[in-house]
Amino acid sequence: MTSDLTKLRIEKRDAAAPGKAWKRRLKRAAMAASIICALIAAYLAFPSSHTVEAGKAAMAYPSRALTLLSASGYVVADRKASLATKATARLVWIGVEEGSTVKQGDIVARLENDDVAAALDQAAAQLENAGHRIAEARAELTDAELHHGRMSRLVKNGYVAKSEHDSSKARKDKAKAALDQAEAELAARTAAMAEARANLEYTLVRTPFDAVILTKNADVGDIISPLGASANAKAAVVTIADLASLQVEVDVSESNLSRVKAGAPCEIILDAFPDERFPGYVHMIVPTADRTKATVMVKIRFATLDPRVMPEMSAKAAFLERPLAPGEEIPRLAVPARALAKRGGRDVVFRIEDGHAREVPVTPGPPLGDMVEISGGISPGDRLVLSPPAALNTGDAITIQEG
Numbered sequence: 242m243t244s245d246l247t248k249l250r251i252e253k254r255d256a257a258a259p260g261k262a263w264k265r266r267l268k269r270a271a272m273a274a275s276i277i278c279a280l281i282a283a284y285l286a287f288p289s290s291h292t293v294e295a296g297k298a299a300m301a302y303p304s305r306a307l308t309l310l311s312a313s314g315y316v317v318a319d320r321k322a323s324l325a326t327k328a329t330a331r332l333v334w335i336g337v338e339e340g341s342t343v344k345q346g347d348i349v350a351r352l353e354n355d356d357v358a359a360a361l362d363q364a365a366a367q368l369e370n371a372g373h374r375i376a377e378a379r380a381e382l383t384d385a386e387l388h389h390g391r392m393s394r395l396v397k398n399g400y401v402a403k404s405e406h407d408s409s410k411a412r413k414d415k416a417k418a419a420l421d422q423a424e425a426e427l428a429a430r431t432a433a434m435a436e437a438r439a440n441l442e443y444t445l446v447r448t449p450f451d452a453v454i455l456t457k458n459a460d461v462g463d464i465i466s467p468l469g470a471s472a473n474a475k476a477a478v479v480t481i482a483d484l485a486s487l488q489v490e491v492d493v494s495e496s497n498l499s500r501v502k503a504g505a506p507c508e509i510i511l512d513a514f515p516d517e518r519f520p521g522y523v524h525m526i527v528p529t530a531d532r533t534k535a536t537v538m539v540k541i542r543f544a545t546l547d548p549r550v551m552p553e554m555s556a557k558a559a560f561l562e563r564p565l566a567p568g569e570e571i572p573r574l575a576v577p578a579r580a581l582a583k584r585g586g587r588d589v590v591f592r593i594e595d596g597h598a599r600e601v602p603v604t605p606g607p608p609l610g611d612m613v614e615i616s617g618g619i620s621p622g623d624r625l626v627l628s629p630p631a632a633l634n635t636g637d638a639i640t641i642q643e644g
Contacts, residue, residue: 290638294579294627295593298619301575302518304508305610308559309500312539314491316511316554318482319540320450323458325477328352328443329466332459337479341454346447349454350478352465354444361437368430371423378423382416389413452481455552482552487543488524489556492536501526506564507541512555518570520544521558575612580625581605582633590619591626593639598626600635 330352337349392409395401459465459475466476489509493501503526509519520543527538541558543550580590581603588605591598603617619625626639 290640291598291626291630291633292640292642293629293633295624295639295641296577296580296627298574298576298580298615298621298623298625299612300516300572300621301609301612301614302508302572303569303609304518304559304561304565305612306608307561307563307565308508308610309562310493310497310560311557312491312493312560313555313557314489316487316550316552316556317490318484318552319486319488320452320483321455321481321552322449322452323477323480324349324446324448325467326352326443326446326465327467328357328440329464330354330444332461332463332465332475332478335457335459335461335478337454337457339454339457343448343452343454343481345450348445348447350446350459352444352446354441357437357440357444361434361441364430364434364437368427368434371427371430374423375420375427378416378420382413382420385409385413385416446478448481450483451485452483454479455482456480484550484552485546487546487550487552489521489541489543489558491539491541491556491558492531492534493539495530495535495537498526498537501539501560506561508559508561508565509541509543510557510559511550512557514549516572519547519550520565520570523560573606573609573614574616574619574621575609575614576603576619576625577627578608578611578613579627580629581613582629590615590617591629591633591635592619593624593626593641596639598629598633598635598637598639 333351333353335350337343341349343349389406389409389412392401392406396403396406457479458477459479463475465478501523503523505523507521507523509521511517511519521541522544523539524542525540527540530537539558576590582589582591584600587602589600589602592601593599601618603615603619606614606616608614626633
């Protein structure tokens with residue numbers, strides 16, 4: 242009976258066991274939750290990293306999709322001249338500077354010409370003197386002809402000797418010869434006068450056409466020589482160009498020449514204004530090749546000249562397959578075609594912000610060459626991930642691939 246009572250005794254340790262087990266399970270669950278939270282925090286703090294290529298959103302022109310061929314060159318003036326003089330003398334006056342606008346026939350510079358001006362005055366005096374001799378010779382001839390007429394009438398009636406009649410005839414012939422000589426001298430003096438005027442004109446530098454001064458190559462005091470024979474002599478005073486004749490000259494590879502036609506539409510891009518396009522057309526394919534470069538020069542005219550365009554600007558020309566339709570001259574927002582990706586059935590791009598990717602939904606439009614027109618939350622200049630990896634998500638760290 243004592244043993245049976247012993248079996249009925251309640252052990253305190255066994256009664257407390259279920260409570261302790263529950264506490265242990267609760268503690269383990271709390272630790273697991275803490276670990277999960279730590280992992281989530283670590284993921285948020287240190288997201289996945291991807292090395293990618295980057296591109297930019299930009300305003301693109303529809304002509305990109307119409308471009309057959311592109312070539313580089315420079316803006317040049319079809320009418321350009323370096324103004325010099327036939328005379329060799331010292332420059333004493335120059336009345337223009339770079340950028341000055343001049344009209345045809347304007348005097349832009351003058352060489353020393355005191356000796357030439359004196360020669361012109363002398364030629365003018367000699368010409369005047371020759372004119373007086375003409376008048377004198379004509380008066381003498383008139384008098385001689387009248388006297389000979391009288392002698393002819395008198396000799397018929399026997400009132401004068403035949404010798405006197407012969408003398409009057411000789412006098413008339415002599416007066417006629419003197420008039421011829423005076424007229425020849427007048428012609429010579431007139432020619433000398435023209436020569437003196439020409440020599441004076443050689444000391445004046447005039448513009449042959451309406452133009453703008455591009456460069457001033459000499460200053461007052463310089464010796465100007467047409468051949469620049471002396472080490473200190475200048476061959477040209479100024480260089481001018483007719484800005485109304487500006488055009489673009491580009492070199493096209495011989496292998497691509499078949500894609501260029503005279504009169505074909507073009508689009509001109511100037512490095513000075515990279516965001517603008519200037520319409521043009523093929524003016525001429527120069528009928529000779531440069532065998533050292535295997536290229537042919539093509540001249541492109543502006544459809545409308547812009548006053549900001551200047552000679553020697555770097556330019557690119559895009560040869561188009563057809564003229565632009567109305568509205569196609571306006572740029573559109575576009576992204577590189579490789580920047581587009583699909584996420585959840587939507588078209589998206591990944592914008593790079595502070596070294597992290599951010600998914601931006603977009604609506605793609607027609608292709609523009611290697612770019613695609615889009616609408617959405619993208620602005621020109623935004624940097625975008627190219628060929629986004631399938632595992633790329635918003636918040637992932639981005640490393641730009643070099644090269």
